[in-house]
Amino acid sequence: MNETFNINRFRLLVMRQWSENKKVYFLLWGVISLSIVLLSAIIGNSDNNEMGLLYTLLFCVAGCVMCTSLFSRWSDPGRSSLFLLLPASSFEKMLSGLFYGIILFIPVYSLNFVFIRYIMTYLVDLYLPNNLVHYTSFTDSRIWETVSAPFRFFNFQLMSFLFAQSLCMISILSFRKRQLMIFSLTVLILLIVYNTGVRTLVLNLTHIPAGTVLSPGIFLPYSSLSFGYIGFTGTPPVFEYFSFIRQIRVINDLIWFAVFFLLYLTAWYKLKERQL
Amino acid sequence: MITISNLTFWYSKQNKIFEVLNLELEAGHIYGLLGKNGAGKTTLLKLACGLLFPKSGSLAIDGLIPAKRNPGFLSDIFLVPEEISLPSLSPGKFAENQGGFYPAYDPAQFREFLEKFQLDANQNCSRMSHGQKKKVLIAFALAVNTRYLFLDEPTSGLDIPSKAAFRSILAASFSSEKTVILSTHMVRDLESLIDGVIILDNRKIILNRTLDQVAKKLTFVHSLISASHAEVIFSVKSELGPVSISLNSSGIAGDVDLEALFNACINIPDKISTHFEH
Numbered sequence: 001m002n003e004t005f006n007i008n009r010f011r012l013l014v015m016r017q018w019s020e021n022k023k024v025y026f027l028l029w030g031v032i033s034l035s036i037v038l039l040s041a042i043i044g045n046s047d048n049n050e051m052g053l054l055y056t057l058l059f060c061v062a063g064c065v066m067c068t069s070l071f072s073r074w075s076d077p078g079r080s081s082l083f084l085l086l087p088a089s090s091f092e093k094m095l096s097g098l099f100y101g102i103i104l105f106i107p108v109y110s111l112n113f114v115f116i117r118y119i120m121t122y123l124v125d126l127y128l129p130n131n132l133v134h135y136t137s138f139t140d141s142r143i144w145e146t147v148s149a150p151f152r153f154f155n156f157q158l159m160s161f162l163f164a165q166s167l168c169m170i171s172i173l174s175f176r177k178r179q180l181m182i183f184s185l186t187v188l189i190l191l192i193v194y195n196t197g198v199r200t201l202v203l204n205l206t207h208i209p210a211g212t213v214l215s216p217g218i219f220l221p222y223s224s225l226s227f228g229y230i231g232f233t234g235t236p237p238v239f240e241y242f243s244f245i246r247q248i249r250v251i252n253d254l255i256w257f258a259v260f261f262l263l264y265l266t267a268w269y270k271l272k273e274r275q276l
Numbered sequence: 277m278i279t280i281s282n283l284t285f286w287y288s289k290q291n292k293i294f295e296v297l298n299l300e301l302e303a304g305h306i307y308g309l310l311g312k313n314g315a316g317k318t319t320l321l322k323l324a325c326g327l328l329f330p331k332s333g334s335l336a337i338d339g340l341i342p343a344k345r346n347p348g349f350l351s352d353i354f355l356v357p358e359e360i361s362l363p364s365l366s367p368g369k370f371a372e373n374q375g376g377f378y379p380a381y382d383p384a385q386f387r388e389f390l391e392k393f394q395l396d397a398n399q400n401c402s403r404m405s406h407g408q409k410k411k412v413l414i415a416f417a418l419a420v421n422t423r424y425l426f427l428d429e430p431t432s433g434l435d436i437p438s439k440a441a442f443r444s445i446l447a448a449s450f451s452s453e454k455t456v457i458l459s460t461h462m463v464r465d466l467e468s469l470i471d472g473v474i475i476l477d478n479r480k481i482i483l484n485r486t487l488d489q490v491a492k493k494l495t496f497v498h499s500l501i502s503a504s505h506a507e508v509i510f511s512v513k514s515e516l517g518p519v520s521i522s523l524n525s526s527g528i529a530g531d532v533d534l535e536a537l538f539n540a541c542i543n544i545p546d547k548i549s550t551h552f553e554h
Binding site: 009016020078085087090092273 | 322325326327328329345346347348350351353354355357359360361362363364365369373374376377378
């Protein structure tokens with residue numbers, strides 16, 4: 001018997017997961033869809049950057065909620081013994097969670113986002129031709145550009161998603177109480193440390209005009225979908241992008257990729273070594 | 277065979293649960309695991325399943341280490357924990373989801389056991405009482421036909437007819453290649469099932485014998501025999517009346533009162549163990 005991976009056991013795990021969680025998945029789908037409708041109605045489509053940020057924010061939040069529903073059974077004493085003792089390897093159990101949490105979630109979420117935005121645009125243009133909120137064609141928007149460009153997608157949205165999801169998974173597996181608070185604090189601390197590091201790099205490696213104020217935004221290093229920083233000078237402020245050389249950008253991506261790999265590896269190890 | 281060698285376990289170092297524990301359990305028996313609250317009954321079952329890992333020493337089931345939780349090992353054991361939480365599904369759907377993982381799972385047997393427990397296979401588990409959920413899991417645990425079955429307080433929360441049904445189902449599905457360990461406080465519920473008894477106290481096993489061995493060494497008399505009687509080693513008042521334990525000089529095996537035996541082992545452990553060693 002192959003003790004690490006067996007396709008039949010994996011299939012059973014995937015089916016079991018669907019059977020036990022389908023109500024949660026449909027509920028989550030409904031909440032996400034409603035959030036997309038409400039938030040994009042508020043934002044409109046006047047600024048594609050904001051729409052991209054909405055996409056990413058919901059992407060990460062929904063990914064974490066999904067992750068919580070997938071792995072919460074490891075923290076629930078009643079159910080976790082049933083799940084831990086289910087005749088499948090820890091690798092298969094984790095993989096079946098990630099099958100829903102990453103492999104299915106990303107295309108389903110993205111298609112859902114695209115579809116809802118398309119419906120909204122269509123309906124608004126049909127019934128409110130002179131609406132104040134200007135909805136542009138979805139294919140012209142930043143979100144479509146992002147989803148359809150794999151490298152860019154990886155560079156910002158996917159990185160944020162994997163970062164949030166892997167940390168969320170470790171918080172669920174490591175702590176039995178106050179998981180949300182610990183997770184939020186960890187994300188905040190890591191982003192502040194990362195942002196400070198990037199600022200230090202910008203100050204030391206790029207030529208910044210005198211009087212430039214560096215924006216303190218946490219996500220700004222990725223806001224132009226390449227690695228660098230935004231600063232502004234003068235009144236009214238003129239924004240300027242300070243880009244790193246390609247080698248630093250590649251190293252940054254590789255480091256993040258290694259970090260995700262290690263975070264998921266840690267989560268798998270914690271599942272394997274979990275005691276009740 | 278379950279083999280435990282020099283096993284030590286603790287949740288906090290100041291309060292050790294087991295210290296250099298040794299135990300061997302053979303197939304073909306239904307063992308009753310007895311002990312006071314906090315003696316480590318549940319912990320021992322969790323160690324045997326691989327839900328907890330020994331701090332030192334070893335525990336092996338047929339040479340396999342439970343802590344590795346290999347699928348091959350897991351498909352041959354089943355634990356019914358005391359606290360049960362089932363998914364929001366019907367028992368039928370629950371068994372369909374889980375049964376595929378166990379090679380010897382018999383769906384017809386599961387349905388038969390549900391009927392004996394008077395449970396509806398289509399009722400959602402989320403609308404069931406604790407006792408009903410426990411019966412669903414017990415029915416499933418017996419239908420998967422694993423060689424090792426661990427039940428933690430199986431009769432707690434069950435009504436009187438369900439306790440009787442449990443005894444009859446377990447007795448009917450038991451076979452010589454299986455090993456069942458029942459942890460319980462309610463020895464009267466399971467007295468008729470158990471043929472081996474393990475008593476835990478003070479971080480160690482103070483008795484591990486079959487009931488035949490106990491009956492050949494001790495006689496249980498349901499009346500108070502004068503304490504001055506030379507062979508009486510222990511007397512206790514139980515809810516069924518006074519019980520006296522004396523040395524069995526005839527060698528003819530009688531009935532064993534598990535509750536009295538447990539009380540004797542807790543109160544005079546040295547005397548009991550010395551007697552069994554001879």
